[in-house]
Amino acid sequence: MNEGQILGELRFRAVAGRPVVDILVWLRDALGPQMTYFQFMGYLFKAFEIPVERLRMLELWVGVTPGGRLSDDEIEALLAPLVPRDGSTV
Template structure:
């Protein structure tokens, strides 16, 4: 089992509970992602949500990482927008189309 599966399930539950993008990132960088890198964080978000990759990548600029980022929690929430739970596969096996 991919170690991200329980994390992705929790992220989707957080979104269902009305949590914001900054709430999700705080949880990912704290409890779930201790010692994990940016690629791991973004891949979990991409697997969990249908939000565009461009908006998710803006999370890298969040000041909560402590590496000189400039975006506040509210700016991250505005850029990412409401978290849309992924309901379709990332890749359609029959057609080979990526979502």
């Protein structure tokens, strides 16, 4: 997938009401094992304009960091209010 397709899919999933953790897992899997944290964070910033200080919290999520401290529920609570659900993205 190219960048435009990935951003479109992220936004589509958000508008469809998917939980943030499901969106994050999809992105992680779509980027594959060569994914860097910077790529992961960059796509989320481009798709949803989530503030970088919040995105940095993802480094602590168990979904991207083995032994991470933040659970799925904690990430959901942290990011869900910041993900536009009405398609009003950049």
